[in-house]
Amino acid sequence: MLFHIFISRLKIHIRNKEALMWSLAFSLVLGTLFFVAFSSIYKSSRNTTIPVALVEGEGMPALPVEDLGEAYDFLQNDKYLSESSSFSEMLGNLTYEDGTKILRVKTADMEEAKTLLEKEKVDGIIDTGDVTDIKLLVKKSGIHQSILTSIVSTFRQYVTMITETALHSPQELEGVLNDLEEELSFVEEKSLSGENKDPYVAYFYNLIAMMCMMASMAGVAVPIECQANLSDVGARVNVSPIHKGVYEFIGLLAALIVQIVITMIGLTYLIFGLGIQFGGNTLVIYLTAILGTVLGVSLGFFIGHIGNLSSKTKYTLLTTVTVGGGFLSGLMFAQMKVIIEKNVPFLNRINPSAVITDAFYSINMFGISGRYYRAILYMVLLTVVFLICGLIMSRRKSYASL
Numbered sequence: 001m002l003f004h005i006f007i008s009r010l011k012i013h014i015r016n017k018e019a020l021m022w023s024l025a026f027s028l029v030l031g032t033l034f035f036v037a038f039s040s041i042y043k044s045s046r047n048t049t050i051p052v053a054l055v056e057g058e059g060m061p062a063l064p065v066e067d068l069g070e071a072y073d074f075l076q077n078d079k080y081l082s083e084s085s086s087f088s089e090m091l092g093n094l095t096y097e098d099g100t101k102i103l104r105v106k107t108a109d110m111e112e113a114k115t116l117l118e119k120e121k122v123d124g125i126i127d128t129g130d131v132t133d134i135k136l137l138v139k140k141s142g143i144h145q146s147i148l149t150s151i152v153s154t155f156r157q158y159v160t161m162i163t164e165t166a167l168h169s170p171q172e173l174e175g176v177l178n179d180l181e182e183e184l185s186f187v188e189e190k191s192l193s194g195e196n197k198d199p200y201v202a203y204f205y206n207l208i209a210m211m212c213m214m215a216s217m218a219g220v221a222v223p224i225e226c227q228a229n230l231s232d233v234g235a236r237v238n239v240s241p242i243h244k245g246v247y248e249f250i251g252l253l254a255a256l257i258v259q260i261v262i263t264m265i266g267l268t269y270l271i272f273g274l275g276i277q278f279g280g281n282t283l284v285i286y287l288t289a290i291l292g293t294v295l296g297v298s299l300g301f302f303i304g305h306i307g308n309l310s311s312k313t314k315y316t317l318l319t320t321v322t323v324g325g326g327f328l329s330g331l332m333f334a335q336m337k338v339i340i341e342k343n344v345p346f347l348n349r350i351n352p353s354a355v356i357t358d359a360f361y362s363i364n365m366f367g368i369s370g371r372y373y374r375a376i377l378y379m380v381l382l383t384v385v386f387l388i389c390g391l392i393m394s395r396r397k398s399y400a401s402l
Contacts, residue, residue, distance in 0.1 A: 009254035013218060020262065027211045027266030034203050035274045049104045050144045051122045053113035054088050055129060091126070094151065102147065113137075124148040134159065202361065204276050206331035209356035211266050212292035213322040215259035219300025220318050222251040223394065224311045248301075248394060256297050263293045279364030288363065291376065292356040295383045299352055302386035305393035325353035355379050 014020070094102040106122065113125045117137065123144040125137040136152040138145045165172055226248050267289050270276045278285050303318045328351055330337040337354055340347050348354040359375035366372065 006250045006254055009251045010257065013255055013258040019217060020258075023211075023214045023217070023259070023262045024265065026214060027207065027262075028269055030210075031204070031207055031266065031270050031274060031276075034207060035276065038203060048144075049101045050124075050147060051104045051106065052091070052148065053108050053116050053122045053125045054091065054105050055110050055113050055125060055127045056088065056107060091151070102151070126152060201276070201278065201364065202330060202357070204270060204278070205357045205360040206326060206329055206353065208263075208267060208270070208289055208360060209292060209329060209353040210322070210326045210331055211263050212289065212296040212356055213299070213325065213353055215256075215263065215293045215296035216300030216303070216318055216322060217315075218255035218259050219252065219297035220304040220314055222248055222255055222301060223304030223390065224314065225251070226394075248391075252297065252301060256294060259297055260290055260293050263289050278360060280360075280367065281363070284363060284368065285360070288356075288359050288376070291379055291383075292352075292359070295352050295356065295379050295386075298383045298386035298390070302390040305390045322353070325351045329353035329357045349378055350382070352379075352382055355382065 088105045088107055091103050092101065092105050106116070108116065110125075110127070110129075113122070113127075114137075116122045117125055117139055120139070123138065123142075126148070127135040127137065129135075134152055134156050136148055138148065264286065267286065271278070271282065271285070299321070300318060303321065304314055306314065306317070309317070326332070328336055328340055328347065331353070337348065337357065340351075340354070348358070355375055355378045359372060359379065362369065362372035362375055
């Protein structure tokens with residue numbers, strides 16, 4: 001009996017060609033449009049040499065030399081002092097993977113550098129007035145500014161390491177400097193940020209999130225077809241010997257299987273058809289998308305049980321939630337999620353689209369780390385809450401006559 005119901009529900013979802021085509025068309029068409037629009041923009045700006053103004057300080061002597069003792073004598077006589085003091089030369093030698101120079105350095109005083117930045121003749125100012133506290137000044141955010149931030153952060157870490165070693169373990173300083181020299185060569189060959197530093201890939205994170213949220217349309221159909229006041233099928237379900245909760249669970253499982261297949265087709269097209277690099281383990285990306293689809297179906301299941309609203313009203317409400325959530329997570333404007341995080345961070349924790357997007361962002365930028373696990377935890381919690389709330393509301397529905 002249960003297996004027969006499952007097969008019947010599965011056939012119903014598969015035969016709903018309009019819903020299937022809409023879900024597939026959304027991911028395939030919008031993904032293609034994103035690819036055509038954003039890949040050309042990024043390719044035109046990637047691996048370009050970044051103009052930067054350098055305000056130089058005193059070099060390594062900015063360290064507390066009176067406390068260095070023998071370490072200072074080592075620095076004074078070693079080749080690394082002259083190399084480190086020529087900060088502009090070091091920056092000028094940084095290259096992308098293809099050998100293109102990352103920076104075009106112009107040495108200037110602070111007043112001149114600020115004038116150049118204001119006129120947008122340089123993308124940033126690197127201030128080495130105090131070598132132990134290298135600063136970066138930028139006028140706006142963008143790809144070039146992100147790369148400059150990565151470079152300055154890297155050198156700040158190196159200077160801190162050299163300073164701490166010189167003060168506390170001067171005998172190890174030579175080994176540390178040799179290691180850092182090797183790391184600098186490594187930086188020249190590898191990306192200074194995540195595996196994919198294309199800022200426009202965020203739109204594809206949101207596209208996957210929206211694909212997962214589209215699964216909610218199948219989820220909302222399950223409770224609607226089990227409510228006697230909304231469909232003839234619901235009337236038959238309520239007088240049948242099988243428990244309504246069991247029927248809903250079977251319908252939910254059938255809907256979930258179909259929607260997972262649709263999500264996998266769309267994701268496969270993005271990764272292998274369009275060649276989108278999401279910057280992480282492909283298997284993890286697929287598993288995260290599956291969990292996102294489960295979240296989407298559970299959202300639809302929850303909304304389908306809200307009140308005695310008509311089926312049309314419930315579909316309208318669900319569309320508003322999914323489209324609105326997509327907008328707030330950055331589908332239409334990538335910086336919107338950042339704005340929400342600064343002003344109403346709680347909204348990003350309860351917005352399914354934002355949570356799914358954050359999971360993919362974490363995979364690319366930080367790998368399988370604490371931030372990724374936090375996003376997964378939010379996804380699981382939201383799924384459980386939606387399912388439990390849906391089941392509770394389902395139990396409260398009763399009918400005087402059928």
